[in-house]
Amino acid sequence: MATLKDVAKLANVDVSTVSRALNNTSYVHPETKERIYAAAKELGYHPNVMAQALRQGKRHTIGVVVPRLHLAIFSEILQGIEQQARDLGYATLICTTGDDPKVEKECLNRLRGGFVDGIIIAATGRNGRLLRDIQASGIAVTQLVRRQELELSSVVADYEACGRDAVRFLASRGCREIGLITGSLHLAPYKGRYEGYLQAVREQGLEEITSTCDRDVNSFRYGYDCANQLLDENPGLEAILASVDVQGLGAIRAATERGLKIPEQLKVISLTGHRVGRMLETTMTSMEMPAFEMGRTAAKLIADEVEADAKHKPAHRHISFAPQLVEREST
Amino acid sequence: MATLKDVAKLANVDVSTVSRALNNTSYVHPETKERIYAAAKELGYHPNVMAQALRQGKRHTIGVVVPRLHLAIFSEILQGIEQQARDLGYATLICTTGDDPKVEKECLNRLRGGFVDGIIIAATGRNGRLLRDIQASGIAVTQLVRRQELELSSVVADYEACGRDAVRFLASRGCREIGLITGSLHLAPYKGRYEGYLQAVREQGLEEITSTCDRDVNSFRYGYDCANQLLDENPGLEAILASVDVQGLGAIRAATERGLKIPEQLKVISLTGHRVGRMLETTMTSMEMPAFEMGRTAAKLIADEVEADAKHKPAHRHISFAPQLVEREST
DNA sequence: CTGAAAGCGCTTACAG
DNA sequence: CTGAAAGCGCTTACAG
Numbered sequence: 001m002a003t004l005k006d007v008a009k010l011a012n013v014d015v016s017t018v019s020r021a022l023n024n025t026s027y028v029h030p031e032t033k034e035r036i037y038a039a040a041k042e043l044g045y046h047p048n049v050m051a052q053a054l055r056q057g058k059r060h061t062i063g064v065v066v067p068r069l070h071l072a073i074f075s076e077i078l079q080g081i082e083q084q085a086r087d088l089g090y091a092t093l094i095c096t097t098g099d100d101p102k103v104e105k106e107c108l109n110r111l112r113g114g115f116v117d118g119i120i121i122a123a124t125g126r127n128g129r130l131l132r133d134i135q136a137s138g139i140a141v142t143q144l145v146r147r148q149e150l151e152l153s154s155v156v157a158d159y160e161a162c163g164r165d166a167v168r169f170l171a172s173r174g175c176r177e178i179g180l181i182t183g184s185l186h187l188a189p190y191k192g193r194y195e196g197y198l199q200a201v202r203e204q205g206l207e208e209i210t211s212t213c214d215r216d217v218n219s220f221r222y223g224y225d226c227a228n229q230l231l232d233e234n235p236g237l238e239a240i241l242a243s244v245d246v247q248g249l250g251a252i253r254a255a256t257e258r259g260l261k262i263p264e265q266l267k268v269i270s271l272t273g274h275r276v277g278r279m280l281e282t283t284m285t286s287m288e289m290p291a292f293e294m295g296r297t298a299a300k301l302i303a304d305e306v307e308a309d310a311k312h313k314p315a316h317r318h319i320s321f322a323p324q325l326v327e328r329e330s331t
Numbered sequence: 332m333a334t335l336k337d338v339a340k341l342a343n344v345d346v347s348t349v350s351r352a353l354n355n356t357s358y359v360h361p362e363t364k365e366r367i368y369a370a371a372k373e374l375g376y377h378p379n380v381m382a383q384a385l386r387q388g389k390r391h392t393i394g395v396v397v398p399r400l401h402l403a404i405f406s407e408i409l410q411g412i413e414q415q416a417r418d419l420g421y422a423t424l425i426c427t428t429g430d431d432p433k434v435e436k437e438c439l440n441r442l443r444g445g446f447v448d449g450i451i452i453a454a455t456g457r458n459g460r461l462l463r464d465i466q467a468s469g470i471a472v473t474q475l476v477r478r479q480e481l482e483l484s485s486v487v488a489d490y491e492a493c494g495r496d497a498v499r500f501l502a503s504r505g506c507r508e509i510g511l512i513t514g515s516l517h518l519a520p521y522k523g524r525y526e527g528y529l530q531a532v533r534e535q536g537l538e539e540i541t542s543t544c545d546r547d548v549n550s551f552r553y554g555y556d557c558a559n560q561l562l563d564e565n566p567g568l569e570a571i572l573a574s575v576d577v578q579g580l581g582a583i584r585a586a587t588e589r590g591l592k593i594p595e596q597l598k599v600i601s602l603t604g605h606r607v608g609r610m611l612e613t614t615m616t617s618m619e620m621p622a623f624e625m626g627r628t629a630a631k632l633i634a635d636e637v638e639a640d641a642k643h644k645p646a647h648r649h650i651s652f653a654p655q656l657v658e659r660e661s662t
Numbered sequence: 663c664t665g666a667a668a669g670c671g672c673t674t675a676c677a678g
Numbered sequence: 679c680t681g682a683a684a685g686c687g688c689t690t691a692c693a694g
Contacts, residue, residue: 001468001469003670003671003672004671004672004673005671005672013680013681014680014681014682015671015672015673015681016673016674016680016681016682016683017679017680017681019672019673019674020673020674020679020680023673025673025674026674026679026680027679028679028680029679029680032679032680044464044468046440046443046444047444047445047671047672048385048444048445048670048671048672049441049444049445049446050381050384050385050390050445050446050670050671050672051385051445051670051671051672051673051686052671052672052673053381053672053686054379054381054382054385054670054671054672054686054687054688055671055672055673055674055685055686056672056673056686057686059381068410069400069406069409069410070406070407070409070410070605070606071402071406071606071607075400075401075402075406076401078400078401078427079399079400079401079427082426082427086434086437091424091426091441091446092425092426093422093424093425094423094424094425095413095422095423096409096410096413103417106417109377110380110422112377113377113378113379113380114378114379114380114381114382114687115380115381115422133375137332137375138332220609220610246610249610249611250610252612253610253611253612253614256612274401275401275402276402278551279551279577279580279581279584280580280584280611280612281583281584281587281611281612281613282612283584334686334687334688335687335688335689336687336688344664344665345664345665345666346665346687346688346689347664347665347666347667347689347690348663348664348665350688350689350690351663351664351689351690354689356689356690357663357664357690358663359663359664360663360664363663363664378687378688379686379687379688381686381687381688382670382686382687382688382689383687383688383689384670384688385670385671385672385686385687385688386669386670386687386688386689386690387670387688387689388670445671
């Protein structure tokens with residue numbers, strides 16, 4: 001790799017002049033500039049970004065830490081983050097944790113060591129202290145999807161509304177027995193959906209019917225097993241709310257295998273839609289997430305904070321997006 | 332952020348001693364070590380990885396450049412890359428290009444400038460020269476899924492076998508009219524699947540029936556439109572081969588809307604399965620990709636090359652994986 | 663066992 | 679308009 005020094009030698013000037021010419025950071029005699037450009041081109045010079053970063057103290061990079069990418073909403077949110085970040089001149093560095101606190105800790109420690117200016121994270125919730133430390137050490141941190149630390153900025157969806165609106169919608173269609181497939185209430189999105197569900201269920205004078213099981217929660221199988229459990233225990237069940245799309249697929253499959261007609265005998269709604277619902281044989285009614293926008297917003301938040309003067313950093317902000325009920329064939 | 336210097340001052344030793352103690356790179360008196368550890372802990376010291384990298388010339392980071400993550404096989408392959416990379420002590424930096432050559436170029440130029448030791452890429456094919464330059468400049472490059480440059484290592488699936496095996500399987504079930512939804516033949520995977528299809532179709536004495544359309548190729552809509560086109564033009568069509576899972580979803584939907592029973596009146600196979608087929612109402616027969624293994628292998632390849640002596644770099648290697656036909660309800 | 667020095671590749675006051 | 683020098687935070691021969 002050619003360095004500034006090589007270019008300087010070839011162009012017969014000092015490295016500082018090369019730096020100024022290439023970065024357009026001060027006037028350089030046009031002829032000199034010419035020579036420098038030619039030399040840089042000839043050598044195929046590319047600046048070493050690590051050296052730049054070390055010198056300038058800015059890395060122009062955002063780290064994103066999410067539990068998983070495959071068949072999850074995070075891969076869609078990431079598109080928004082990446083696009084916005086690119087527009088603002090930032091690169092994006094993605095880490096997945098599989099929701100393992102240890103892996104998450106490793107990721108964070110790697111990132112904090114100079115790799116990034118800011119971190120966007122959908123956290124396990126077990127490294128809150130570390131996250132606050134990182135923020136305190138001068139790296140901007142924004143929570144994504146899961147809001148666990150109130151002192152850190154966050155971009156989330158209104159999960160309570162998801163649960164509430166879905167129940168109200170079903171009630172307006174005459175459903176009285178509505179089951180919810182949920183997950184660990186330690187995770188804010190599951191808790192939120194549950195609370196919204198509960199509120200609407202009570203308000204409608206219905207009974208609470210929920211199910212969890214002992215599997216990877218973001219999976220087809222989780223939805224499948226829970227749906228079967230709900231149907232076994234509630235012969236009169238009229239509708240199932242799945243927390244996420246892949247659970248919804250599992251629920252639909254379970255219903256199909258039992259010979260239940262959707263939506264006549266059973267209605268199904270996904271409370272976290274990310275473009276999957278409309279692709280199915282029986283399309284699935286979903287609370288569609290503004291995932292792309294959420295990603296863009298998180299990236300913007302981080303960039304704003306990074307670029308603010310150290311003296312008046314913006315206060316942390318909590319932003320919540322409203323998902324939208326998109327009615328399809330499963331209801 | 333605390334630096335080595337801060338720790339040195341607090342522990343009353345030279346920075347070099349701190350470095351040696353923290354990295355266990357030479358004997359340090361136990362008592363001194365103790366003091367240093369304590370000081371590091373007190374200050375919450377974390378090494379600046381950019382400075383380390385600049386000094387050592389190694390970054391312990393692999394860049395991954397893929398067209399997209401959402402609902403695509405790349406998000407599954409990435410799990411393999413990340414896990415293997417982590418096991419080998421590398422971080423992973425992901426960029427998505429949306430298959431836009433310009434964005435790809437930007438990504439590559441950013442990565443080459445010191446961010447990574449190696450790059451794994453599913454390329455657009457329009458930056459071949461740049462990729463060879465990068466490899467020549469000392470950054471290891473491995474192609475993923477799409478093998479376009481024969482001088483660069485690659486990890487791909489046997490796409491010809493996908494097309495061939497699927498046709499043979501259908502022929503053995505008595506199908507005679509088999510349509511293929513394909514994409515740009517400039518991309519190796521599409522070309523491979525098409526050629527395998529063609530070979531088997533001829534060998535079975537059948538007629539070639541293909542379809543493309545003018546949309547984003549990795550989409551539900553692409554599969555939906557092409558399937559409709561195939562069905563319109565070939566009233567006797569017995570089976571559809573979709574290139575990727577989301578196209579398969581589109582094809583199934585198109586068939587359903589026409590009132591065709593799957594598999595009795597129409598069979599559907601996805602030639603690039605990544606765990607979606609088994610989640611459907613009518614589960615989809617697929618050529619399942621060993622995506623996780625492919626990811627692991629690509630990461631291993633890069634790491635091997637990075638760690639080899641500059642003198643005897645391993646020659647480039649082309650590795651091909653055999654997908655597996657998993658029969659489900661759609662055939 | 664530990665310190666002083668050089669240097670990774672860059673940027674940026676400071677002179678002139 | 680340009681050069682010489684200092685320094686970002688680290689590692690690593692070189693002495694002692």
